[in-house]
Amino acid sequence: MGEVPKHTRAVIIGGGVSGCSVAYHLAAAGWSDIVLLERRQLTCGTTWHAAGLIGQLRGSANMTRLAKYSADLYVKLEAETGVATGMRQVGSISVALTAERHEELLRQATVARIFAVEVHEISPGEAKAAYPHLNIEGVVGAVALPLDGQCDPGNIAMALAKGARMRGAQIFEGVKVVDVTKAAGRVTGVDYEVGGERGHIACDVVVNCAGMWGRDLAEGSGVTLPLHACEHFYLITEPIAGLGHLPVLRVPDECAYYKSDAGKMMVGAFEPVAKPWGMQGIREDFCFDTLPEDWDHFQPILEHAMNRLPLFQTAGIHTFFNGPESFTPDDRYYLGEAPELGGYWVAAGYNSVGIAGSGGAGMALAHWITEGEAPFDLWEVDIRRAQPFQRNRRYLKERVAETLGLLYADHFPYRQMATARGVRRSPLHQALADRGAVFGEVAGWERANWFAEAGQVPKYRYSWKRQNWFANARTEHMAVREGAGFFDMTSFGKIRVEGREACAFLNRVCANEIDVGVGRIVYTQMLNARGGIESDLTVTRLSETAFLLVVPGATLQRDLAWLRRHVGGAFAVITDVTAGEAVLCVMGPRAREVLGRVSPADLSNAAHPFGTARQIEVGLGFARAHRVTYVGELGWELYVSTDQAAHVFEALLEAGGMTLCGLHTLDSCRIEKGYRHFGHDITDEDHVLEAGLGFAVRTAKPDFIGRDAVLRKRATGLARRLVQFRLTDPEPLLFHNEAVVRDGAIVGPVTSGAYGHYLGGAVGLGYVPCAGESEAEVLGSRYEIEVAGVRHEATASLVPMYDPGSERVRL
Numbered sequence: 086m087g088e089v090p091k092h093t094r095a096v097i098i099g100g101g102v103s104g105c106s107v108a109y110h111l112a113a114a115g116w117s118d119i120v121l122l123e124r125r126q127l128t129c130g131t132t133w134h135a136a137g138l139i140g141q142l143r144g145s146a147n148m149t150r151l152a153k154y155s156a157d158l159y160v161k162l163e164a165e166t167g168v169a170t171g172m173r174q175v176g177s178i179s180v181a182l183t184a185e186r187h188e189e190l191l192r193q194a195t196v197a198r199i200f201a202v203e204v205h206e207i208s209p210g211e212a213k214a215a216y217p218h219l220n221i222e223g224v225v226g227a228v229a230l231p232l233d234g235q236c237d238p239g240n241i242a243m244a245l246a247k248g249a250r251m252r253g254a255q256i257f258e259g260v261k262v263v264d265v266t267k268a269a270g271r272v273t274g275v276d277y278e279v280g281g282e283r284g285h286i287a288c289d290v291v292v293n294c295a296g297m298w299g300r301d302l303a304e305g306s307g308v309t310l311p312l313h314a315c316e317h318f319y320l321i322t323e324p325i326a327g328l329g330h331l332p333v334l335r336v337p338d339e340c341a342y343y344k345s346d347a348g349k350m351m352v353g354a355f356e357p358v359a360k361p362w363g364m365q366g367i368r369e370d371f372c373f374d375t376l377p378e379d380w381d382h383f384q385p386i387l388e389h390a391m392n393r394l395p396l397f398q399t400a401g402i403h404t405f406f407n408g409p410e411s412f413t414p415d416d417r418y419y420l421g422e423a424p425e426l427g428g429y430w431v432a433a434g435y436n437s438v439g440i441a442g443s444g445g446a447g448m449a450l451a452h453w454i455t456e457g458e459a460p461f462d463l464w465e466v467d468i469r470r471a472q473p474f475q476r477n478r479r480y481l482k483e484r485v486a487e488t489l490g491l492l493y494a495d496h497f498p499y500r501q502m503a504t505a506r507g508v509r510r511s512p513l514h515q516a517l518a519d520r521g522a523v524f525g526e527v528a529g530w531e532r533a534n535w536f537a538e539a540g541q542v543p544k545y546r547y548s549w550k551r552q553n554w555f556a557n558a559r560t561e562h563m564a565v566r567e568g569a570g571f572f573d574m575t576s577f578g579k580i581r582v583e584g585r586e587a588c589a590f591l592n593r594v595c596a597n598e599i600d601v602g603v604g605r606i607v608y609t610q611m612l613n614a615r616g617g618i619e620s621d622l623t624v625t626r627l628s629e630t631a632f633l634l635v636v637p638g639a640t641l642q643r644d645l646a647w648l649r650r651h652v653g654g655a656f657a658v659i660t661d662v663t664a665g666e667a668v669l670c671v672m673g674p675r676a677r678e679v680l681g682r683v684s685p686a687d688l689s690n691a692a693h694p695f696g697t698a699r700q701i702e703v704g705l706g707f708a709r710a711h712r713v714t715y716v717g718e719l720g721w722e723l724y725v726s727t728d729q730a731a732h733v734f735e736a737l738l739e740a741g742g743m744t745l746c747g748l749h750t751l752d753s754c755r756i757e758k759g760y761r762h763f764g765h766d767i768t769d770e771d772h773v774l775e776a777g778l779g780f781a782v783r784t785a786k787p788d789f790i791g792r793d794a795v796l797r798k799r800a801t802g803l804a805r806r807l808v809q810f811r812l813t814d815p816e817p818l819l820f821h822n823e824a825v826v827r828d829g830a831i832v833g834p835v836t837s838g839a840y841g842h843y844l845g846g847a848v849g850l851g852y853v854p855c856a857g858e859s860e861a862e863v864l865g866s867r868y869e870i871e872v873a874g875v876r877h878e879a880t881a882s883l884v885p886m887y888d889p890g891s892e893r894v895r896l
């Protein structure tokens with residue numbers, strides 16, 4: 086090992102598969118002046134003991150894309166580096182023991198097809214033929230992926246490390262990073278320790294790939310990286326005569342996976358209640374360590390295994406393995422630049438798919454670092470979704486006990502977490518709960534998703550078919566369309582931007598004209614240089630120098646980070662004021678009538694037109710009433726100081742005439758109206774014109790981020806556009822990630838979907854390639870949506886199917 090250099094371009098912390106992959110891909114992208122520091126030895130954390138399954142079946146479009154990239158890379162790695170990776174495309178079979186699980190597998194297979202991952206739906210008999218040891222009792226169906234693989238995880242990491250070295254990266258073992266130095270909001274280098282001596286490397290970029298150590302390391306730099314280790318188990322048998330070469334087998338309904346290797350059988354577990362580990366920190370000398378056996382904990386898995394693969398009844402046990410792995414509150418890993426500190430990047434928290442995940446994640450992160458933008462939408466795994474409160478260790482400990490098992494649980498649509506709930510609540514929470522609210526959680530916020538009727542159990546019963554709240558949602562939806570609905574949208578992120586240069590600054594980051602009269606509300610997007618959408622928001626001018634930005638609750642940290650990154654020296658103060666106001670929304674054709682009963686304000690179109698905000702009296706208090714809508718109806722969002730929120734709600738209730746509505750209804754109404762949702766229909770990958778939001782872009786403004794990209798796209802024409810679909814058969818459901826099929830060929834995923842109770846069928850949005858085509862040509866095709874392998878006829882529209890002229894908004 087040579088001398089640790091004094092400066093470099095990027096320091097990667099951690100020599101597990103994640104760090105090795107980031108190093109490999111940064112070097113491959115031309116950043117050869119990089120250093121990887123590993124506190125002990127490469128792979129000595131979690132990587133060395135992984136089971137080595139490389140699966141490509143994922144629940145969402147971009148996660149499938151990344152998993153496929155990993156699998157394709159690992160197949161080539163041995164030839165490239167000369168390191169024996171053990172990667173073999175043995176294929177995989179996932180079997181379903183229930184009809185619901187079968188539907189989930191078939192839906193995942195459809196997602197796989199969008200990215201040309203080879204996948205076959207097979208019968209129980211075909212599964213038996215491919216896997217003779219399998220007891221197919223209770224098996225209702227299966228899917229097979231012939232190009233899935235298994236590998237030697239440690240050697241995958243070693244091969245990536247070698248590939249990185251071959252391109253100039255330097256890797257040092259026995260060097261522990263003790264601090265990340267910073268100045269003026271950016272990293273400047275790392276302090277490290279080697280053999281009791283301290284040293285420093287100056288660098289522009291630091292990448293935290295420290296696995297389960299990553300949270301505490303980040304904490305030292307003020308960076309939020311919420312993850313927590315859990316014990317994770319598998320068991321390996323003694324050699325079994327005549328075992329043969331078998332594909333990987335997953336039986337998620339029994340929380341188990343099976344792998345054959347060198348004549349032995351492995352069974353691994355994703356048990357429903359896991360054992361969090363390392364609450365008090367990780368031993369300093371941890372290196373290739375294992376944790377104690379726990380036979381009682383593993384027993385239920387083993388019992389299922391003995392039934393599912395009877396060979397376990399007689400095989401001797403060679404190894405009981407227990408090792409720690411880091412898990413996150415939502416079962417998704419973290420990638421990207423930390424919002425708190427410029428130049429501090431993260432690739433950690435892999436939830437037991439770090440081997441399969443790191444190839445794609447390393448590629449994506451390296452692209453992001455070197456190009457300044459992610460290669461495609463990575464919001465699902467973006468570090469900016471982490472909430473500051475999630476650093477709480479008790480929260481993490483309670484939550485990861487659940488998330489480990491969720492990997493193999495049914496991933497039903499709308500499924501909510503059961504643990505560590507209730508951290509962030511609206512002032513109306515209890516009042517809504519008392520009236521039947523059934524809550525879901527987003528960014529820690531408890532939000533009423535639907536309201537149970539009197540006598541109905543206020544609890545989800547999940548399914549891939551119509552869930553138990555379908556009729557409730559219909560009632561709520563129709564109340565919004567025909568009467569007045571009430572939504573509690575307190576979870577909105579609220580950002581105040583104030584100062585003598587606030588207007589100029591916002592006009593530079595927003596694509597629409599922000600320099601409007603006081604009291605005007607502007608719907609706009611913040612764009613990146615590619616014209617992609619970084620944020621979807623409304624900006625309300627409160628005074629000459631003060632603006633209120635309203636963003637989705639889930640994107641607040643991301644939006645704050647984007648604003649802070651671009652504010653530079655402008656005289657504008659950016660403050661998160663989310664907790665200061667509750668948001669009570671009255672929406673529907675009778676909204677004026679309902680609000681008029683509790684407010685003396687003139688709510689006529691002349692006095693309070695669409696797109697304006699005014700302070701009004703409500704009951705005994707005040708609200709700033711914003712005339713906007715996300716459901717496509719006449720309505721007001723009342724921004725009420727949190728101390729008055731309960732009172733204003735009571736006043737509205739007393740006025741009567743409103744139906745309490747949940748977020749599911751908000752979603753179904755907005756999809757009918759074709760309103761886009763950030764993170765689904767519009768992301769940083771989606772050009773604002775292709776998203777159909779050109780009406781909110783003012784290229785007459787001389788200078789805003791993304792303007793050139795908008796002008797370019799206007800000149801070259803759209804390559805794809807967001808289209809709205811409705812299934813003609815009223816029965817099947819769309820959630821998202823179903824496949825849009827145009828004239829018989831899959832063209833992409835449904836980006837969001839819901840049941841359109843007014844339109845009378847499932848409605849969804851999705852992009853359709855359209856280079857050089859007229860609108861008539863786009864609409865002239867035959868469209869279907871593939872749901873769980875079955876194609877359903879769909880009508881397509883480029884204008885909202887509900888109220889295309891927006892007349893109802895201006896009633």
Ligand SMILES: Cc1cc2nc3c(=O)[nH]c(=O)nc-3n(C[C@H](O)[C@H](O)[C@H](O)COP(=O)(O)OP(=O)(O)OC[C@H]3O[C@@H](n4cnc5c(N)ncnc54)[C@H](O)[C@@H]3O)c2cc1C
Pocket residue numbers: 098099100101102103104122123124125126127128129130131132133134135136137138139238260261262263294295296297298299302317318319353407408409410432433434435436437438439440441442
């Ligand atoms: C039982 C089990 C089975 C699994 N099976 C699979 C599987 O089949 N497929 C799959 O895809 N995944 C699997 N996984 C998950 C996979 O092993 C992990 O997701 C992956 O190894 C995580 O890699 P990492 O690089 O993030 O973390 P690690 O491998 O833990 O690497 C982090 C490294 O950072 C180093 N480090 C920490 N702090 C510092 C510091 N301050 N300075 C320098 N270095 C530091 C550590 O020493 C460590 O080497 C399994 C995990 C377990 C436990």
